[in-house]
Amino acid sequence: MSSSAAKKVAAAPVRACTVSRDVQNFDLLIEDMEMELGEAWGDLTFAFAMKYLDQPDARELEFLAIALDDEDAGNMAQIEAIIQRARGLDIEVILIAEELGPIVLHRLLRLGASDFVPYPLPEGALHDAIGRMRQASTAVAVPPGAAGGQMQSAMGGKKGSVLAVHPLAGGAGATTFAVNLAWELANAGGDDAPSVCLLDFDLQTGSVSTYLDMARTERVFELLSNTAVMDRDFFLSTLQCHNEKLHVLTAAADMLPLDMITPDDIERVLNMARANFDFVVVDMPGTVVQWTETVLTAADSYFAMMELDMRSAQNALSLIRTLKAEELPMDGLRYVLNRAPKFTDLAGKARAKRMAESLDISFEVMLPDGTAQVTQANDHGMPLAQIAPKNPLLKELRKLAQAIVEARRNAARIAA
Ligand SMILES: Nc1ncnc2c1ncn2[C@@H]1O[C@H](COP(=O)(O)OP(=O)(O)O)[C@@H](O)[C@H]1O
Ligand SMILES: [Mg+2]
Missing domain, CATH: 3.40.50.2300 (Response regulator)
Incomplete structure (x- = not known):
């Protein structure tokens, strides 16, 4: 022109x-x-x-x-x-x-x-x-309330359970847990398997995309910076899919400043995901941010991922103190011990027991070391189930996924 x-x-x-x-x-x-x-x-x-x-x-x-x-x-x-x-x-x-x-x-x-x-x-x-x-x-x-039915179809009609995972020390295994739990949920019950969405909220160092071999796209940034105008199509078209079963919101292509995203943004994305999937698995950053509370409040289970070491113990202690000081809900908190000592490792088991006692917590989930296969699966961008079907870590995660699916079905039956 x-x-x-x-x-x-x-x-x-x-x-x-x-x-x-x-x-x-x-x-x-x-x-x-x-x-x-x-x-x-x-x-x-x-x-x-x-x-x-x-x-x-x-x-x-x-x-x-x-x-x-x-x-x-x-x-x-x-x-x-x-x-x-x-x-x-x-x-x-x-x-x-x-x-x-x-x-x-x-x-x-x-x-x-x-x-x-x-x-x-x-x-x-x-x-x-x-x-x-x-x-x-x-x-x-549009006046509030006037578009109730319309609003629901613009969002989606489900009421998914939220499962968040927060590493209490870098490398504790949170992302591995989130990715493989999400995959097992999406495969629990064959044809009747629940629909699952995995959200990578580890905005800066998010590695879900690496563990599932996906690209980190500009669109995620676009979505997170425009949650106020996000509709169902915008949300769903930003997700990527692993093997037609697991829908994933990866981290954005650029490292986003953690305070760029507000609690309102996070709440909108969570609500949108819950309205469209049976399960929403969230991979959290290891730090406490201004929207940690938002996820904690929304979560049915908030898994705190630990290892049997001093870093995990100290960070667990300070997380518990923060939550207590701010009077944040703790009912959904579930402590997970990753690379837990084997059954025969009596000394290790005694150490785990002492650690739980000194923190006044209990480990609700104990996950075994899954050997180098775990890192191999992550590096190949595939869930463990697709690369090492007999892996001991996978076996435990599958049991956990089945128990979670079962509990949701029972709750739905009681409510009906
Ligand atoms: N139970 C496990 N057994 C063996 N390797 C594991 C286990 N959990 C995690 N890993 C490995 O530890 C490393 C860090 O895990 P990751 O899930 O990225 O931790 P985080 O998200 O907490 O930083 C990865 O290389 C992963 O493959
Ligand atoms: Mg991680």
């Missing part, structure tokens, strides 16, 4: 504008804008955008598509001002970002940008973002 900003803008009615250093750098955006809006859009430079927003015409705008790349780092103050001004005028903002770091993006989203799409634009991505934006703005207009 050759028209200058001013000329194009003057040819109103304009329903949307791109804002960028030079829109010619984003030719896929030009194509998509034309597809969505025909001639009813204009392009603005950063410098001109503020002036345009001050004109009465700007009141008619539905949205700005602000396109940025790494060369715009120096324009951030200007860009932030444009977003704030637009939001003040009730104009939506969609970010189109090429190679922009997650921290910058996060700041812009927090300032009120409603959505973010990576550039080069994936097929249909701008169309979907506009759809989500419109849905979100009409969603706000």
Whole structure:
């Protein structure tokens, strides 16, 4: 498109504008804008955008598509001002970002940008973002409670159990536990097996994707930064699937700052997952974060993963103190001892007993060492069941999964 900003803008009615250093750098955006809006859009430079927003015409705008790349780092103050001004005028903002770091993006989203799409634009991505934006703005207009039935179909109708796993020392085996428990649940009961979703909330060092040989995608970041407008399709299409049975939300492609995600974000994702699956398994980070409480409160079981060593003991002690001090719920807490001593290892068993007594806890689950096969399965990106069907760790996890499925069925029977 050759028209200058001013000329194009003057040819109103304009329903949307791109804002960028030079829109010619984003030719896929030009194509998509034309597809969505025909001639009813204009392009603005950063410098001109503020002036345009001050004109009465700007009141008619539905949205700005602000396109940025790494060369715009120096324009951030200007860009932030444009977003704030637009939001003040009730104009939506969609970010189109090429190679922009997650921290910058996060700041812009927090300032009120409603959505973010990576550039080069994936097929249909701008169309979907506009759809989500419109849905979100009409969603706000619906009075609460008026759309009960509709709301449920937009979410999904299930009421899944939440099982979270929190390592009390790095390498204690939490992710191995989460991945293999999730797989065993998804295979418990043959054709009648429950549906299972595994959420990797270890935002920075998440390794579920490695253990199941999946890519960490941009879409996860998009989802986590837009949970307010997340619908069922958006959520389900962000999940990846292992062997058509286990649905997984991996960690995002970039390391996300842990405080980027709020308790509200986590609650929305958990609720969405529960509404669509029988079981939701959550792999937690080893640190206590502002949304630990959110997961703890939602969890039917919150497994604290330990080993028979001083680090695990000390971290268990400080976790228990934190939970008590903040009066957080502890009913769902289940202590798991990984690489537990063998039946014949009397000295080891005595040590485990002393550790439990000194912490005033009991180990509800004891998992044996599964030998080097465990790390091999993880490195091959496969659940243990697919690589080492006779593994002792697998046997224990399968028993646990069957007991959990059984308990849920009994509870459903009693409730019916
Ligand atoms: N019971 C076990 N037997 C043998 N190896 C294990 C066992 N549990 C975990 N591992 C291995 O220990 C390492 C760390 O496990 P991981 O699940 O990533 O821990 P975390 O998520 O707690 O940091 C991995 O290499 C894994 O294969
Ligand atoms: Mg882990």
